[in-house]
Amino acid sequence: MADPRPTEDLIARLAAEAVPVRPLAPPLLRSAIWLGAALVLLATIVLVMGPRPDLADHLSRIDVLVPWLASITTGVLATVAAFHLTLPDRGEAWRLVPLPTLALWLLALGASCYSDWLRLGPDGLALGTSFMCLATIVLTSIPLSGLLYAMVRHGASIRPWATALTGALAVASLASAALDLFHGLSAAVMVLVWHLGSVALVVLVFGAIGRHRFARPVAAHV
Amino acid sequence: MTDPVSREGLDRRWAQLMAAGQSGDRGAYAALLGELLPYLRRFAGRQLRAPEEIEDAVQDILLSLHQARRTYDPTRPFRPWLATIARRRIADRLQLLGRRSVRESELVLDDETLWGEVPNTEENVFRRRDVAAAVASLPQGQRQAIELLKVQGWSLKEASTMTGMSTTALKVATHRAVKSLRKRLGGGHG
Numbered sequence: 001m002a003d004p005r006p007t008e009d010l011i012a013r014l015a016a017e018a019v020p021v022r023p024l025a026p027p028l029l030r031s032a033i034w035l036g037a038a039l040v041l042l043a044t045i046v047l048v049m050g051p052r053p054d055l056a057d058h059l060s061r062i063d064v065l066v067p068w069l070a071s072i073t074t075g076v077l078a079t080v081a082a083f084h085l086t087l088p089d090r091g092e093a094w095r096l097v098p099l100p101t102l103a104l105w106l107l108a109l110g111a112s113c114y115s116d117w118l119r120l121g122p123d124g125l126a127l128g129t130s131f132m133c134l135a136t137i138v139l140t141s142i143p144l145s146g147l148l149y150a151m152v153r154h155g156a157s158i159r160p161w162a163t164a165l166t167g168a169l170a171v172a173s174l175a176s177a178a179l180d181l182f183h184g185l186s187a188a189v190m191v192l193v194w195h196l197g198s199v200a201l202v203v204l205v206f207g208a209i210g211r212h213r214f215a216r217p218v219a220a221h222v
Numbered sequence: 223m224t225d226p227v228s229r230e231g232l233d234r235r236w237a238q239l240m241a242a243g244q245s246g247d248r249g250a251y252a253a254l255l256g257e258l259l260p261y262l263r264r265f266a267g268r269q270l271r272a273p274e275e276i277e278d279a280v281q282d283i284l285l286s287l288h289q290a291r292r293t294y295d296p297t298r299p300f301r302p303w304l305a306t307i308a309r310r311r312i313a314d315r316l317q318l319l320g321r322r323s324v325r326e327s328e329l330v331l332d333d334e335t336l337w338g339e340v341p342n343t344e345e346n347v348f349r350r351r352d353v354a355a356a357v358a359s360l361p362q363g364q365r366q367a368i369e370l371l372k373v374q375g376w377s378l379k380e381a382s383t384m385t386g387m388s389t390t391a392l393k394v395a396t397h398r399a400v401k402s403l404r405k406r407l408g409g410g411h412g
Contacts, residue, residue, distance in 0.1 A: 007281055010384060011255040014288045017383070020246030021292045087293050088306035156290030158310040 024154055027083040027090070034151055035079055038144055038171075042178035045140060049182040058180075063112040063188065068180050070105035071195075074098050075173035082148070082167040086155020086214075095162040098169055105173075109196065112188030133179060133190075137198035140175035141168075145206050149213065157214050164210030165203060172202035233301050241296035255284060258304070265308050269316065282311040285380055356406045357399075364399035367392050 024030065052058060059065055078098035084090040148167050155163070176195045236254060243251030259280065266279040286307050294303050357368055370381040371392065378389040387395070 007259065007277055007284070008256075010281055010284060011252060011259070013383060013386065014255060014284060015248045015252035018243055018246065018248050018251040018288075018291075021244050023244060023295055024292050026295075087295075087303075088290065088310075089295070089298055089303035154292060156286065156293045156307065158286075158290075158306055 024087075027087060028080065030151055031076075031080045031083045034083075034148055035076060037147055038075075038079075038174055041143060041147075042140070042174060046178055046181045051182050055181060063108070063115060064180075067105050067108040067112065067191070068177060070101050070108055071173045071177040071180070073101040074105055075170050075177060077101060078166045078170035078173060079148075082152055082163055082170055083155070085159045085163045085166060086152055086157075088156050088158055092159070092162075095159070095166060098166060098173075102169070102173075106196070109188055109192040113192055116188050132183060133194035134198045134201070136179050136183065137172060137175045137195070138202060140178065141171045141202045141206060144171040144175065145210070149210065153213070160211045160214035161207070163214050165207040167210055168203040168206035169199070171206065172199040175199075175202070233299050236304075237296060237298075237300040240291070240294055240300055244291060244294065244296070255287075258284075258287075262308060265305075266312055269312050275315065275319065279312050279315045281384075282315060283308045285383065286311050288383075352407060353403070356403050359406070360399050360402065363387070363391075364395045364402070367395035368399045368403075371396055 059068065081094045081097045084094040145168065148171060152163060152167060176199050179195065180191075236257070239250045239254035239257075243254055262280045262283050263276055266276045266283070270276045270279055287304065290307060294300070357365060360368065366385055367381070367387070370376045370384065371378065376384065378392055381387075381392055382389050385392070
């Protein structure tokens with residue numbers, strides 16, 4: 001297809017509509033603002049739902065504390081990564097930043113499952129259903145994702161998949177960490193399957209939706 | 223061009239022009255885009271062959287640069303910022319070309335199985351030429367709208383920036399163009 005207008009015309013047009021714009025605030029500051037808003041929202045949810053009665057004892061267990069801290073750190077690092085990934089002059093490696101703590105989270109939950117199994121035998125790995133986890137993580141992720149999208153969309157659409165997936169990971173990890181504070185799952189295998197399963201679902205679904213939102217359409221369909 | 227001093231000097235100059243452009247200095251912004259043009263054509267020319275594809279890719283890059291200009295931090299080097307946008311848009315263009323060639327070959331294979339009032343004979347091979355002729359005969363505004371939105375896949379907003387037409391005017395032009403193409407090509411269905 002021949003060029004519809006010379007590129008020089010496009011330049012003239014772009015220059016003519018170049019209204020003043022304010023450069024975006026530094027990505028760390030934008031991440032902090034979003035994390036602050038997420039903290040307020042999640043704290044409200046925890047307070048409304050009522051923290052679990054054994055919260056202090058629960059978090060004093062190392063096999064609970066380590067995956068919980070890993071989930072929060074994953075959420076924070078994924079947030080920072082998502083904001084950096086929309087800036088063209090920041091490296092691709094930002095997509096890898098949340099992976100070590102994500103791996104630690106998985107390993108710690110896996111180790112808890114193993115210790116449940118050693119302690120209780122096959123009963124320790126009995127898997128029930130907890131749609132409450134799924135519903136809470138998905139429903140909490142909706143407003144958090146909306147807010148994150150509202151902030152991240154000011155960036156450049158250059159890495160739609162990486163931005164959407166790290167953003168969804170941020171949202172789901174923090175939702176899961178908040179859920180830990182008011183929902184009393186004791187078996188590690190339940191946490192592993194239902195929390196991480198919900199996180200994986202949110203990452204895939206919200207990631208796929210976000211990928212389309214962050215992408216710039218180029219496809220030609222006649 | 224390989225002299226590191228002049229490269230740094232050029233980067234500083236582009237960074238300053240971009241910062242001025244962000245502040246609304248249209249002259250500086252036009253100067254920047256004009257200076258980038260040969261650089262971007264060379265950049266795109268490394269991966270794309272056809273001159274019109276190179277030009278399309280350069281336009282993609284310029285539009286993306288314009289849309290993303292808030293993401294440039296004037297305290298940082300300009301070239302890495304520009305290079306990421308350019309690489310991304312060229313990759314998009316290569317992907318689009320790949321999809322287009324797959325679709326075109328599928329269409330050739332499927333020609334004989336398409337439903338139609340007229341028998342699916344080899345006459346249909348000429349149909350694409352009829353479509354091209356019908357598009358060419360459209361009034362200028364309608365033709366431009368069809369080419370930008372339906373053939374090249376630009377978004378309404380981008381096509382509006384390129385043509386100066388409002389998005390509503392583009393929608394109306396596309397609607398009318400499709401209607402008149404249907405009429406002209408004799409297909410009441412589809």
